[in-house]
Amino acid sequence: MKKQTPSDRNFDSLIHKFEKRVYNTVKGEWRLKLVKEDLDHLYQQSKLNVWDAGCGFAQVSQWLAEAGHQVTLCDLSQKMLHQAEKSFSEADLQAEFLHGAAQDLAPELPDFDLVLFHAVLEWLATPLETLKTVADKVKPGGTLSLLFYNRNAFVYNNVLKGEWRWQYILDDAYIGKGKNLTPPNPQFPHDVISALQGWGFDIQMQTGIRVFHDYLTPQVLEKSDQDELFALEYQYCRMPTYRDMGRYIHLVAQKL
Template structure:
């Protein structure tokens, strides 16, 4: 049984914070852009991939894949999040293409099923042992398959603490959340994840920062600006250093070689 955080107590708040407003729209747009560059036919109907949405929450992204005809398995550690995902799937008309599993990623059976595409978005930062989770995801990925990893970026966490005056955190070098709210318990350094993938002979195709400046803008300023302009600039700077490394989240699209 996993000791990792689930969101039974915060399911509605969590889903609302993530997917409502410009934050969610930017996040989903960049995830889609990155994946379509690697898999151009991903949203074309009837391609029929096997997709795992690991820690998928309410399934905002994977529902689009189910609508395109892919077979999606969504697993989540939270019963309430899973119930919300089932409800959203029924409303979207994707139930026939989606299967729901109440389980932590670490507990999924790797002997009977593997996937062409594995999504793991905003999950690693809530786990106690992210390396164990990444290695499990790789076991679930078929040779030649694609892995989409998005995680809370430690560099952004440090910078926001500094500019907001949370200097005690910086002096102590402790940027972990308490686990009681929506601050992740284990923000990750992108280079650590990239080096882990390299050691596992996984090819990295795309590296992007997600919300490289949006979350640093003062709300009053942000609300006065055109969201389409913000979106365009987020797209423009998402892969340009040093902005990429300052994204609130970091997105990696990687592939497992056929010989693996």
């Protein structure tokens, strides 16, 4: 039997699950809050040329467009892209929308002041190779905003759950096979940071998204104060050690 070549994940069939379980949740709101805070110094600048490479529902790029920045968006999922177009239209905002994978579109695109690559890396067949193609579109002096699913958190969370999972972790045979909303290729922060530095980027900011929340049991969450939990999240999310344990990692990197 011919071995199937791995491919990037298309979310056309899962768009409603994403909307319900990722975007329209307290967890999703917290992620958006921290990413916007990390990018606020860019938001405040005069008109930037922005590429949202794998835009999803495009909340961050819409926020930037509202500030007057020029935005180009793309997504492999036609349904995700359509939802982003609809949101921009309802907000009376202009942007360029391109259907396709970021790495396929990149050769035809100009360089950008700011490239957003959010929650895409972990779904790719060749994560770092594709990241290099996308990162190459950042202008010298420009910025890459990279959000990705953290392999540290994936390992730690599954070790805490125990039972049959330990052997999979020992064998480096990850449980997530890309089905539903479990990414097949979570990345170690140190590997991603090392790659970016090798490509001429300076890491200006690192934030861990949900450094405690996703390790807590439903019973603990039910009995605990949510405001206190997110106050703890905020206190530790950019502190070394804790930031490396967030469910997602957000890096702000400037191209030298």
